[in-house]
Amino acid sequence: MATPTLEAPPVARAAAPKRRRGGSGFGRFVERNGAYLFLFPAIAYLAIFTVFPLIRGVLLSFTATKLVNPAGGRGVGLENYDYLLSSDRFWTSVVTTLLYTFFTVVFAVGIGTAGALLLNTAFKGRSIVRAIATIPWAVPTVAAALIFVWIYNNEQGILNRTTAALGLGQHGWLVDPQYGLFAVTFATVWKLTPLVMLVMLSALQSVPHELREATWVDGATRFQSFLAVTLPHIMPTVRVITLLMTIWSIRRFEIIFLITGGGPLDVTNTLVVNVYRTAFQDQNLGRAAAIGALGLVLSLLVTVVYFVVEQIQERQENQR
Amino acid sequence: MKLNLAHRSRHARALRITGIAAVAAVALAGCASGTDQTGSESAGGELTFSNWQFLEDGKGPILWDAVKGYTGPDDNIELTKVEIPFANYADKLSTELGAGGGPDVMVLQDSQFASLVDAGVLEPLDDIADELGDSLNNTNEAGVFDGGQYGFNWERPTYSTVIYNKDIFAQLGLEVPTTFDEFLTTAKTIKDQLGIAGWAGRHQTAELDGWTLEMANWIYGFGGELSDGTTLTIDKAENVEAVEAFLETFESGVAPIGDDASTFRAKFGQGQVGMLFENSGVATTITSNPDNVVNGQNLGAAPLPLANPGSNSQLIIAVNANSKNKDAAKDFVRWVLGEEGQTAIRAGLGASAMATDVEPDPEFLEANPWATQFLDAAKTSKSTLVEGFETESKVIWREVLTAVEDLRVNGGDVKTKLAEVQKNLEAELG
Numbered sequence: 001m002a003t004p005t006l007e008a009p010p011v012a013r014a015a016a017p018k019r020r021r022g023g024s025g026f027g028r029f030v031e032r033n034g035a036y037l038f039l040f041p042a043i044a045y046l047a048i049f050t051v052f053p054l055i056r057g058v059l060l061s062f063t064a065t066k067l068v069n070p071a072g073g074r075g076v077g078l079e080n081y082d083y084l085l086s087s088d089r090f091w092t093s094v095v096t097t098l099l100y101t102f103f104t105v106v107f108a109v110g111i112g113t114a115g116a117l118l119l120n121t122a123f124k125g126r127s128i129v130r131a132i133a134t135i136p137w138a139v140p141t142v143a144a145a146l147i148f149v150w151i152y153n154n155e156q157g158i159l160n161r162t163t164a165a166l167g168l169g170q171h172g173w174l175v176d177p178q179y180g181l182f183a184v185t186f187a188t189v190w191k192l193t194p195l196v197m198l199v200m201l202s203a204l205q206s207v208p209h210e211l212r213e214a215t216w217v218d219g220a221t222r223f224q225s226f227l228a229v230t231l232p233h234i235m236p237t238v239r240v241i242t243l244l245m246t247i248w249s250i251r252r253f254e255i256i257f258l259i260t261g262g263g264p265l266d267v268t269n270t271l272v273v274n275v276y277r278t279a280f281q282d283q284n285l286g287r288a289a290a291i292g293a294l295g296l297v298l299s300l301l302v303t304v305v306y307f308v309v310e311q312i313q314e315r316q317e318n319q320r
Numbered sequence: 321m322k323l324n325l326a327h328r329s330r331h332a333r334a335l336r337i338t339g340i341a342a343v344a345a346v347a348l349a350g351c352a353s354g355t356d357q358t359g360s361e362s363a364g365g366e367l368t369f370s371n372w373q374f375l376e377d378g379k380g381p382i383l384w385d386a387v388k389g390y391t392g393p394d395d396n397i398e399l400t401k402v403e404i405p406f407a408n409y410a411d412k413l414s415t416e417l418g419a420g421g422g423p424d425v426m427v428l429q430d431s432q433f434a435s436l437v438d439a440g441v442l443e444p445l446d447d448i449a450d451e452l453g454d455s456l457n458n459t460n461e462a463g464v465f466d467g468g469q470y471g472f473n474w475e476r477p478t479y480s481t482v483i484y485n486k487d488i489f490a491q492l493g494l495e496v497p498t499t500f501d502e503f504l505t506t507a508k509t510i511k512d513q514l515g516i517a518g519w520a521g522r523h524q525t526a527e528l529d530g531w532t533l534e535m536a537n538w539i540y541g542f543g544g545e546l547s548d549g550t551t552l553t554i555d556k557a558e559n560v561e562a563v564e565a566f567l568e569t570f571e572s573g574v575a576p577i578g579d580d581a582s583t584f585r586a587k588f589g590q591g592q593v594g595m596l597f598e599n600s601g602v603a604t605t606i607t608s609n610p611d612n613v614v615n616g617q618n619l620g621a622a623p624l625p626l627a628n629p630g631s632n633s634q635l636i637i638a639v640n641a642n643s644k645n646k647d648a649a650k651d652f653v654r655w656v657l658g659e660e661g662q663t664a665i666r667a668g669l670g671a672s673a674m675a676t677d678v679e680p681d682p683e684f685l686e687a688n689p690w691a692t693q694f695l696d697a698a699k700t701s702k703s704t705l706v707e708g709f710e711t712e713s714k715v716i717w718r719e720v721l722t723a724v725e726d727l728r729v730n731g732g733d734v735k736t737k738l739a740e741v742q743k744n745l746e747a748e749l750g
Contacts, residue, residue: 066418066435066439067414067415067418067435068414068417068418068435068436068438068439068441069418069439069440069441070418070419072439152578153578153579153583154576154577154578154579155576155578155579172577172578173578174524174526174578175523175524175577175578175729176729177729177730260526261524261525261526261527261528262525262526263524263525263526263725264524264525264526264725264729265525265722265725265726265729265730266722280410280411280414281528281714281718282714282715282718283414283435283714
């Protein structure tokens with residue numbers, strides 16, 4: 001018996017119609033360069049909207065450029081980077097970004113996954129609960145930020161009224177540096193958790209039920225079944241959503257800026273908020289571009305770490 | 321070998337195609353901008369006028385109604401309003417003007433005005449100043465930068481005034497305070513007797529621009545300033561005293577912590593705050609809202625309870641140097657500064673000082689007796705621009721206010737903290 005092969009049999013190759021030589025010049029041109037022509041729109045899009053602004057931004061970071069005179073900057077070499085790397089405010093901003101990102105990702109992914117597991121079980125009114133659970137994601141960010149500003153208000157805010165009623169006292173959620181980061185992180189987690197939940201729910205629904213049933217037949221508890229079947233199945237999704245959440249959190253602006261404007265006392269002054277304040281309040285485009293470039297390095301580092309971890313795990317799985 | 325050659329020629333072709341396409345794209349982009357430039361060359365046509373006040377309740381429609389009838393000397397100009405919310409007005413305008421675009425005529429805050437003149441994006445208007453001469457009052461000096469006239473006073477809403485709820489003062493038998501000690505005692509009485517805020521004011525860097533105007537009230541009121549014209553004077557004794565008084569006011573519990581301006585203004589309108597250090601524009605807005613318990617008759621206004629006059633916000637009307645319709649834009653400014661324009665916009669600007677001494681409508685003054693205090697205060701109030709450091713004013717104020725916020729939250733020695741700010745700013749600004 002002949003071994004099956006993926007290659008087409010010689011007969012089939014011979015039967016293929018011969019390419020026409022000659023024909024119209026345009027036809028030949030399209031035939032020969034069709035692939036490049038089809039690629040061109042995507043390449044042009046990336047070049048115009050990603051590569052060019054990126055290069056322009058990096059070049060800008062080596063200049064002293066004012067917002068109102070973007071073409072009139074003068075080269076200052078590494079001066080902006082030198083200033084930033086020796087500035088406490090910049091490093092505070094980096095630490096704030098990392099803390100905000102860490103807590104946002106951990107809680108949004110943790111709560112979102114737990115919620116998805118809950119919503120994946122059968123119970124009465126599940127569809128309604130699923131619909132309600134997605135509401136925070138559907139609320140526009142500006143509206144969500146304004147709602148939280150009211151919730152956190154010192155005197156009229158429902159949070160302080162509740163804590164006071166419970167005998168826990170009142171706190172300056174938006175005016176006390178002790179609570180500022182918590183306030184924006186909580187609002188962000190509230191807004192993002194439904195997205196994680198939806199993504200995880202779709203991953204959970206693709207887990208084959210037969211496999212879980214098989215573990216139950218073998219005497220596994222529900223938790224053991226989760227560890228042996230469900231978790232490995234949803235882990236790739238968890239990893240991807242964690243990576244995306246991390247990158248999005250590093251560059252998130254609107255909800256933070258709308259709730260605290262980077263305050264109180266810079267405790268929510270993340271890198272992106274810092275870029276805005278430097279570019280528009282201080283009108284210093286060059287220095288803002290340098291902060292942006294350093295933020296890009298941070299994002300790239302996260303991505304590199306993710307792919308390195310991914311490859312190591314892949315290698316380990318292949319060795320098993 | 322043959323294969324390699326084929327590959328190389330294919331790459332060369334691909335490069336050629338990409339090159340041709342790129343040239344075509346650049347050419348198309350060039351055509352697009354060329355069309356735009358030639359399309360608006362004519363002297364008549366559309367004239368764009370940008371002002372965030374167009375979006376303000378009550379005031380906005382009155383102002384637009386006042387100017388929209390302008391059609392130019394040849395009756396061929398159509399005025400179009402550009403509405404940008406105040407929150408991102410300065411950012412948007414700076415970005416547009418920096419890129420060579422933006423409206424033909426615009427209303428600006430003085431802090432932005434200085435930077436724009438410095439960047440060369442505003443049109444010199446000395447000819448208009450010469451032409452109108454004595455009809456313009458001294459508030460138009462705010463439009464002078466580096467010896468040239470680049471703008472004129474559109475509105476000067478002074479902050480150098482305390483507004484108070486007359487009903488509350490009558491109920492508690494209070495006198496209008498004239499010193500800081502009297503002010504604090506009055507605010508405490510309101511707080512203790514009625515359980516509402518005795519006074520309210522901005523105190524967070526999240527409201528940097530607004531807090532700058534209010535903090536300047538305290539600094540100037542105590543005789544302080546942030547520079548002597550050539551060097552920074554952040555830690556001078558008067559500034560330290562002013563910051564200490566500001567902090568004492570918040571420590572005393574008379575002022576709500578965490579309320580932003582829109583919140584405490586709404587509360588004042590509802591009779592939930594006794595006093596504010598406010599500007600004339602806000603007083604007009606509060607009293608013209610029929611839902612408020614505070615109205616033109618029970619709103620009181622008096623000089624700041626501090627030894628010296630306070631600050632003012634300064635709005636300047638200016639012309640875009642890159643405008644394609646510069647002559648029409650300048651003519652519009654001339655019209656605004658003339659009798660017809662001034663009388664028309666006076667109705668929308670309530671009790672603020674304007675470019676000329678045009679009197680408010682007698683009916684308005686009768687319905688709002690508090691208004692005259694603001695007109696008087698505008699004569700002595702000062703800009704928040706840091707003299708000699710005009711284009712760096714925002715950075716300087718931000719550092720000062722961040723330090724004040726830090727002191728309010730964490731405590732500490734005011735003199736030491738301001739000295740630290742002085743040192744950091746000297747290092748940064750030279």
